[in-house]
Amino acid sequence: xxxxxxxxxxxxxxxxxxxxxxxxxxxxxxxxxxxxxxxxxxxxxxxxxxxxxxxxxxxxxxxxxxxxxxxxxxxxxxxxxxxxxxxxxxxxxxxxxxxxxxxxxxxxxxxxxxxxxxxxxxxxxxxxxxxxxxxxxxxxxxxxxxxxxxxxxxxxxxxxxxxxxxxxxxxxxxxxxxxxxxxxxxxxxxxxxxxxxxxxxxxxxxxxxxxxxxxxxxxxxxxxxxxxxxxxxxxxxxxxxxxxxxxxxxxxxxxxxxxxxxxxxxxxxxxxxxxxxxxxxxxxxxxxxxxxxxxxxxxxxxxxxxxxxxxxxxx
Numbered sequence: 001x002x003x004x005x006x007x008x009x010x011x012x013x014x015x016x017x018x019x020x021x022x023x024x025x026x027x028x029x030x031x032x033x034x035x036x037x038x039x040x041x042x043x044x045x046x047x048x049x050x051x052x053x054x055x056x057x058x059x060x061x062x063x064x065x066x067x068x069x070x071x072x073x074x075x076x077x078x079x080x081x082x083x084x085x086x087x088x089x090x091x092x093x094x095x096x097x098x099x100x101x102x103x104x105x106x107x108x109x110x111x112x113x114x115x116x117x118x119x120x121x122x123x124x125x126x127x128x129x130x131x132x133x134x135x136x137x138x139x140x141x142x143x144x145x146x147x148x149x150x151x152x153x154x155x156x157x158x159x160x161x162x163x164x165x166x167x168x169x170x171x172x173x174x175x176x177x178x179x180x181x182x183x184x185x186x187x188x189x190x191x192x193x194x195x196x197x198x199x200x201x202x203x204x205x206x207x208x209x210x211x212x213x214x215x216x217x218x219x220x221x222x223x224x225x226x227x228x229x230x231x232x233x234x235x236x237x238x239x240x241x242x243x244x245x246x247x248x249x250x251x252x253x254x255x256x257x258x259x260x261x262x263x264x265x266x267x268x269x270x271x272x273x274x275x276x277x278x279x280x281x282x283x284x285x286x287x288x289x290x291x292x293x294x295x296x297x298x299x300x301x302x303x304x305x306x307x308x309x310x311x312x313x314x315x
Contacts, residue, residue, distance in 0.1 A: 007165045007187045008106055008138055009045025009079040010206035011220040013037050013213055014052040014191075016259050017066060019271030025062045027069035029269025033213075036268065038074045041216025045206075046070060047108055047168075049083035051145065052210050052256050057274040060095060064102050071103035085110030085140060089125050093132040100133040107133065108168060110140035116147045119154045130163045137163050142170035142191065152176045159184035168208050169199060178202050193245040196222050197238040201231075210255040211241060211248050214262045214292060218299045233306055240298035247291035253284065261285045262292055 015037065018029035037043045048070060049055040049063045058066070063082070071080050082099035084107050086092045096107050109129045111122050130137045139158065143149035149171055150158075158164050159180070169177055170191035177199065181188055187205035190196045196207045200223060212219040218241055226234035248258040256273055261280035263270035265288075272279050280288065 006205045007136055008081055008189065008205070009043075011043050011212070011216070011223055012045035012047055012079070012081070012189065012206060012208045013041075013043050013216060013219075014047045014050045014208050014210050014255075015070075016213055016256060016263065016270060017049070017053045017058060017062075018269040019274070021271060023272055023274060025058070025065060026269060026271055027065055029271070030066055030069050031073035033263070033269045034070045034074045034078075037212070037216050038078045041212070042220045043078060043212060043216050045079040045081065045208075046074070047081045047083065047208050050108055050140070050208075051142070052213070052259065053083060054256055054274055054277075055083050055085070060098065063095065064098050067099060067102045067104055075103055075105070079105045081106040081108050081138060083108040083110070083140075084129065085112075087112045087114050089128055092125070092129050096129055096132045096135070100135050104135060106136045106138060106165075108138045108140050110142065111146045111148045111150060113146040113148070119151055122148060122150065123154050123158060126158055126164070127161060130161050133163075135163065136165040137161075138166040138168050138189070139164060140168045140170070140191070142168075144170065144172075149173075152179045155180045155186070156183060159186050166205065169195070169204075174198065174202070177204075193219070193241065193249060194238075197226060197234055200226050200234075210259060211244050213259045214248075214266065215241070215244060215296060215299075218296060221299065221303075230306075233302065236302040236305075237299060240302050241295050243291045243298070244295035247288050253280070253288075258284075258288050262288050265289055 018026040020026045082104035084095035141150040166187040168191040181203045190199040190207040193211045209219045222237045249255045260270040
């Protein structure tokens with residue numbers, strides 16, 4: 001596959017890892033879901049084995065099997081990024097090399113978690129991972145989960161590495177993001193769905209979306225509208241998604257739990273979550289379905305309102 005103009009694609013989904021009813025990896029389900037997201041949902045990239053993909057509870061062998069299955073299904077039509085982050089540098093390097101052999105187009109590397117290393121150690125870890133393969137690397141800045149943020153100074157230094165190409169930004173610090181965007185060529189991806197449009201407006205490259213698992217076309221529509229110069233339409237589409245975004249990632253329910261409940265409701269491959277997570281109960285699922293319906297209805301309303309505007313009249 002040719003490297004896209006925007007590294008790591010533009011509309012990427014942080015794909016769940018489908019399991020069978022008894023909790024085993026479901027490679028066939030992963031292929032069906034990936035095909036739907038790319039061919040029907042309009043996504044040009046998928047991120048596997050990230051937070052939403054339950055990477056802490058899948059084995060190295062499962063990660064490789066998942067990657068090979070998805071790459072076989074859509075690897076000629078979408079950029080496939082493999083999450084390889086762990087709290088152990090040697091283990092992360094092993095996963096990176098395995099992902100390269102299995103057909104990944106790029107790597108997602110999170111800051112080491114739990115041990116909370118200082119910035120110089122974080123930078124050394126990420127450089128070591130980037131040195132381990134010939135694949136481009138997306139850094140994953142998510143201090144709310146790891147306990148360690150990537151500082152602007154560290155990002156500026158890491159940007160000089162020839163294979164460190166992008167950042168998945170879950171830092172909730174737009175000032176930091178703007179400083180790095182202004183000073184480097186790093187491609188920034190919104191890892192928090194509510195920041196897709198704000199980050200794009202600052203020069204971001206796109207998104208790695210959790211909500212995109214269940215509403216890929218609506219997520220892509222935000223970027224499509226903005227890139228077409230319709231900033232008001234992009235804002236309407238972003239705001240239309242807020243009920244779903246809040247339900248999936250802003251209500252205290254883990255995104256994986258919410259997305260798998262919705263996919264199951266839609267009859268799509270998902271399966272149960274693995275412990276320590278617990279599957280959504282009927283009441284939570286009902287609230288999630290209502291939020292999805294509201295978001296899609298609002299998106300449809302925004303599209304209908306724009307199509308009703310006569311040519312030459314600002315929307």
